[in-house]
Amino acid sequence: MTPDLECVDLVKRFGDTTAVNNVSFTVPPGSFFSILGPSGCGKTTIMRMIAGFLDPTSGDIRIKGGSVLDTPPNKRPVNMVFQHLALFPMMTIAENIGYGLRRRGMPKPEIARKVDEALDRIGLPGIGARKVDELSGGQKQRVAIARCMVLEPDVLLLDEPLGALDLKLREHMKVELKSLQAAFDTTFVYITHDQSEALVMSDQIAVMSNGQFEQVGKGQDLYYRPETPFVAGFIGESNRWKGRIERVEGDALQLRTDSGLAMRATGAGLAQGARAEIFVRPESIRLAASADALSGFDNQLTGTVTSLLFNGAASRVLVQDDVGETLEVTLPQSGEFSSLQRGDAVHIGWGAGQATCFGAA
Amino acid sequence: MRSQSRITFYLLLTPLVLWLGLLIIIPHIDMLLISLRERISFGVYETSLAQYEKALTEPLYLRTFWRTAVMSVLATALTLLIAFPVSYYIAKMAKGRLQQVLFLLCLIPFYVSELVRTFGWMILLRETGFVSSLLQWVGLADRPVEMLYTDATMMVGLVYTSMLFMVVPLVTTLESLDDSVIEAGYDLGGSGLSVLREIIIPHAMPGIVSGCIVVFMLSLGNYLTPTMLGGKDSLWFTEMIYNQFIVRSNWELGAAFGFMLLVLSSVIVWGMLWLTGRTLKETMG
Numbered sequence: 001m002t003p004d005l006e007c008v009d010l011v012k013r014f015g016d017t018t019a020v021n022n023v024s025f026t027v028p029p030g031s032f033f034s035i036l037g038p039s040g041c042g043k044t045t046i047m048r049m050i051a052g053f054l055d056p057t058s059g060d061i062r063i064k065g066g067s068v069l070d071t072p073p074n075k076r077p078v079n080m081v082f083q084h085l086a087l088f089p090m091m092t093i094a095e096n097i098g099y100g101l102r103r104r105g106m107p108k109p110e111i112a113r114k115v116d117e118a119l120d121r122i123g124l125p126g127i128g129a130r131k132v133d134e135l136s137g138g139q140k141q142r143v144a145i146a147r148c149m150v151l152e153p154d155v156l157l158l159d160e161p162l163g164a165l166d167l168k169l170r171e172h173m174k175v176e177l178k179s180l181q182a183a184f185d186t187t188f189v190y191i192t193h194d195q196s197e198a199l200v201m202s203d204q205i206a207v208m209s210n211g212q213f214e215q216v217g218k219g220q221d222l223y224y225r226p227e228t229p230f231v232a233g234f235i236g237e238s239n240r241w242k243g244r245i246e247r248v249e250g251d252a253l254q255l256r257t258d259s260g261l262a263m264r265a266t267g268a269g270l271a272q273g274a275r276a277e278i279f280v281r282p283e284s285i286r287l288a289a290s291a292d293a294l295s296g297f298d299n300q301l302t303g304t305v306t307s308l309l310f311n312g313a314a315s316r317v318l319v320q321d322d323v324g325e326t327l328e329v330t331l332p333q334s335g336e337f338s339s340l341q342r343g344d345a346v347h348i349g350w351g352a353g354q355a356t357c358f359g360a361a
Numbered sequence: 362m363r364s365q366s367r368i369t370f371y372l373l374l375t376p377l378v379l380w381l382g383l384l385i386i387i388p389h390i391d392m393l394l395i396s397l398r399e400r401i402s403f404g405v406y407e408t409s410l411a412q413y414e415k416a417l418t419e420p421l422y423l424r425t426f427w428r429t430a431v432m433s434v435l436a437t438a439l440t441l442l443i444a445f446p447v448s449y450y451i452a453k454m455a456k457g458r459l460q461q462v463l464f465l466l467c468l469i470p471f472y473v474s475e476l477v478r479t480f481g482w483m484i485l486l487r488e489t490g491f492v493s494s495l496l497q498w499v500g501l502a503d504r505p506v507e508m509l510y511t512d513a514t515m516m517v518g519l520v521y522t523s524m525l526f527m528v529v530p531l532v533t534t535l536e537s538l539d540d541s542v543i544e545a546g547y548d549l550g551g552s553g554l555s556v557l558r559e560i561i562i563p564h565a566m567p568g569i570v571s572g573c574i575v576v577f578m579l580s581l582g583n584y585l586t587p588t589m590l591g592g593k594d595s596l597w598f599t600e601m602i603y604n605q606f607i608v609r610s611n612w613e614l615g616a617a618f619g620f621m622l623l624v625l626s627s628v629i630v631w632g633m634l635w636l637t638g639r640t641l642k643e644t645m646g
Contacts, residue, residue, distance in 0.1 A: 084539065099546075
């Protein structure tokens with residue numbers, strides 16, 4: 001099957017700086033593809049090249065198999081939902097949605113019918129005569145998507161469209177965007193710096209850093225099986241140490257951190273004596289009152305609670321072990337530890353499989 | 362406390378009331394009264410509409426009146442046509458320092474007085490002036506060319522004088538247009554022309570209207586430029602007012618002319634607002 005969007009060896013340089021460095025990816029039809037990365041990593045540059053507002057220095061962009069490099073933005077079968085939505089404030093909602101159809105020279109009655117259809121689809125029937133500034137943030141969001149979707153583009157680009165919304169609405173819109181994508185059955189390419197948006201909505205996520213893709217995969221792959229230290233550190237949160245490998249048995253490693261904490265971990269292609277970076281997620285560390293409960297774990301420690309970081313379901317405790325290393329551990333909300341206090345002695349443990357190791361310089 | 366804030370309010374209001382009252386309202390009422398009287402004999406006046414009758418029946422007066430109106434509208438339209446691309450470039454295409462420098466360049470001519478600027482045009486365009494010499498040197502003309510004292514020259518002067526007053530409101534409104542709105546226009550299939558017509562111009566409308574109003578009033582009330590650059594056929598209405606008041610000492614007719622000009626500018630400004638479907642409040646506030 002021809003992919004809806006294909007970027008081949010895409011490079012963009014601005015003067016001496018390389019904003020996008022040799023990026024290649026394909027997006028299969030009907031999928032939700034996210035590009036996730038910190039601000040300034042080049043993700044918006046990729047999007048603007050796909051939309052046609054920037055010309056790549058080299059490489060090719062193909063939509064449904066055909067190169068679009070020589071197609072100007074107003075002729076590309078790609079539409080974009082802008083970061084601040086960019087609805088036309090001088091027009092009504094119906095005029096906004098009908099804008100692209102008018103440009104195509106569609107007869108008026110048909111435009112009116114399509115606009116009504118689109119408004120029904122986004123769950124806002126009958127608001128066509130209203131002005132843009134009479135809508136709430138979430139409604140504007142949906143209108144911005146409808147304005148693109150009436151044109152039935154091959155690919156819809158979304159540039160951090162949830163950035164301007166407040167937290168509650170953002171959570172709600174994540175679910176809504178995903179269902180809109182399913183309803184329109186169109187390929188979405190979504191750009192964000194918010195990993196939770198990418199993880200919740202996407203079929204495929206590309207993690208980007210410094211103009212390059214670090215890893216492309218499903219959310220689960222990125223979370224459970226990060227391929228680079230950047231991905232391990234960027235997706236979710238981690239306790240991270242640097243250390244030296246003492247023993248290697250296949251993928252199983254025995255190592256010691258610079259502060260002297262010995263632990264078992266997994267990592268491929270690492271030799272004895274090599275420097276390594278170790279990542280352990282707070283939520284994969286088990287907290288227990290007695291050592292017996294942790295007998296199944298490869299790594300076991302005792303320590304004292306130095307701090308409680310209460311944040312509802314995402315609450316953490318900081319545990320300091322005997323060698324003085326501080327670990328962040330997720331505090332289970334099952335009631336067991338509701339009386340935990342600063343200074344209490346606790347046991348913690350985690351499996352070698354949960355400690356991911358990468359070679360470090 | 363309450364009475365104190367009242368005193369502050371009246372104190373702050375006083376300059377405005379004095380300015381409006383002494384310089385606008387009282388002189389205009391007096392002018393209206395002067396325009397409504399007729400001199401019967403030495404020191405004897407009678408209330409009548411004779412001045413207006415004279416102004417509206419005398420072909421020279423009437424012709425000058427309409428010519429001034431039409432030429433002012435034309436000057437406003439030309440200024441808008443020239444200023445719009447300039448403003449668009451300054452507001453949307455020039456970045457950083459260049460933007461500031463260009464804006465300053467628009468302002469610099471106003472460092473010298475209007476009189477000196479108009480003389481500048483005369484030096485450039487007279488028979489022995491720079492442009493004439495250049496044309497001869499290049500070989501496009503075989504003898505000195507006189508470019509002064511025509512309607513076209515006067516129009517150049519009017520447009521030049523008004524430029525800044527069109528550029529400033531246009532740059533301000535165009536700058537407030539988010540770049541991504543223009544990009545969205547292209548992204549959804551618009552061509553350059555349709556983006557200009559459907560997005561940029563509607564957004565810039567408040568700036569266009571307020572710029573046009575200011576430029577139109579400046580052109581209509583201009584005295585120097587038409588007098589110095591215009592030819593013997595390019596009589597401007599303000600010159601006629603000046604003539605009646607100063608040369609002929611006919612204050613009655615001069616006052617009537619003044620009121621006709623006031624009515625004309627009001628009618629055209631309101632007409633402009635009505636045509637563009639805007640209220641004065643929207644445009645100025």
